Amino acid sequence: MQTVSTIIQTETAKRLIDTYIERFCQSRSLEAMEVGASYFQLWQSIEKLVLAGGKRLRPFMILATYQAYKPDGDLEDIIPAAAAHELIHLAMLIHDDIIDRDGVRYGVENVSGQYLKHYGQFFQDTSELSHMSLSAALLAGDVLIADAHHMLQKTNAPIEQINRAQTIFNGEIFEVVGGELLDMEMAFLPPGVVTADTIAIYKTASYSFVGPLTTGAVLAGAPEEDIATLKQLSIFLGVGYQLRDDVLGTFGDTAVTGKSTTTDIKEGKRTYLIETFERLATPDQQAEFSEIFHKANATDEQLAVAKQLLIDSGSKATVEQLIDEKRTLAIEKVNALSLPEESKQLFYALIKRCLDRES
């Protein structure tokens, strides 16, 4: 019978995955050198980025879920599946940064950021330079998407389980690409065409929670009912994670989160808080808010007023209540798992980590 102590710690998972990914990047760099020095450099920029940050939460969830259902299993067998999830995450971040035209990730230059410097000497026209740097990042993401798929295939498990994990994986990618598209369009489509819930389910929950938890369970040979329950649990986790993210984005402690609490309002990001505000606020409150929302040059006083409106309208409290509901539903799902009580602690801790976090 497994005990809590058999479940891997997040730091151990990070170490295992980092080692695997570092070796993978080094091996790819060598192969890239045969194609050309430039391609070697692209792989160096990928390695630099991936080792600069990231908590490896997705791989951790795969490894831990696997252990919960197969305490005597060998983690080495499924590290490729876990690392593949980190690799696809990396690819998506690199491409997300292209769409957002961001040059920084994990506090360091991302791929296009590194190429801005590298290509700088060849261009006088900054828009040409920017396009070429983004194009290098585009290619980096492309090869990582393919490599992630191929990496997953190296998992050591019965072929039926690997095929199923691959189908889950491909489904995650299909969904996150859709979520990314909707998220991008949300910024310019009329309000209401895309909802925060759709983005949370497809951009956040799918490949960050549903994929990892069900993959770990499938590879461990967990009972079908548990796999279905874990899928439902993951959606509550993912949506709850996003709800918490939206609250922290405006009401968090910058010293703890490291993120501005005014960017969402200034950029006019249609978060759960905003959607709820629009549903609950009085016409006067809406009119006052609309003078401040989505104004890049809003003053500190105005931003304080906007935040107060989100509180006074009941929007903040309603979103907190939604988080409470997701927590309750998620706990019910964990209770329903066929695992011994002590193994369930992993999932209770995950719920706490995602929904009650302060950063």
Next chain:
Amino acid sequence: MQTVSTIIQTETAKRLIDTYIERFCQSRSLEAMEVGASYFQLWQSIEKLVLAGGKRLRPFMILATYQAYKPDGDLEDIIPAAAAHELIHLAMLIHDDIIDRDGVRYGVENVSGQYLKHYGQFFQDTSELSHMSLSAALLAGDVLIADAHHMLQKTNAPIEQINRAQTIFNGEIFEVVGGELLDMEMAFLPPGVVTADTIAIYKTASYSFVGPLTTGAVLAGAPEEDIATLKQLSIFLGVGYQLRDDVLGTFGDTAVTGKSTTTDIKEGKRTYLIETFERLATPDQQAEFSEIFHKANATDEQLAVAKQLLIDSGSKATVEQLIDEKRTLAIEKVNALSLPEESKQLFYALIKRCLDRES
């Protein structure tokens, strides 16, 4: 014993692949609709593009090679592997068009071209509009890379053969991404850093020839020596194809090729012809040529002079001679295959088609 008549015709291959890809796109469109109407639209734009053109040469080569080695095999079994090669080609074209900022492919609007229209109403700033359209195309290519990998997995063959086909496939993608990077950089790096040969091997030969021929052979269970020989043959085919492409790009008949014979010179594309010219031309010829090469506003008279210099220097004849050498080497490789003479006709025809084509 197989006869030539058992080898599939290019038109039949195109029909089989088009049907499979059309059904795939329709099924993906329906699934995308569940995510959101915008995602459905992305898949519609993918379907529109892929059915607008393309000769399906890569799938044809897989199907035909498979039949050459397994005349009693069922083509249905390997259509997923063949279609996967078309899908990755499509993804690469879509992303290549992003890098080149091209809005047209197969004579119709490509994905970003379609989105320029679709998003037009939401933007006044054309550079914003362009960025968002390219971003939609970026996401289209991303999901296709993942789907291509997953499609290949649906091949009906022994698992060892599928795994090997997947490794070949992933290797192709790794190489074509490297080739694409080098090709992009070739436009602004100092001459000589990247050679036309490197581009031909990694951007053209790898996923357009080596991948298809070896995949067909592996899935048919061809002898190892033949697989190795086919790999060498494919490199001659791919490089020969590119050499012919470069000659046609300057000396082709526009009425037949449908392509301008001055674009390469005006854009300063460093083709085999140019590299050879630089090696063979006298200092006077080089000086005269450099006044015209890579000048977007070169006159018709100047362009005629440049072409004549490529002839007078011996560059054109030398490249033609290189093609002859590749043809001889390729034929030797076909002769060495363990196939009956009549099955080899397929490969002789392929050599002719790639190296002696006029369009």
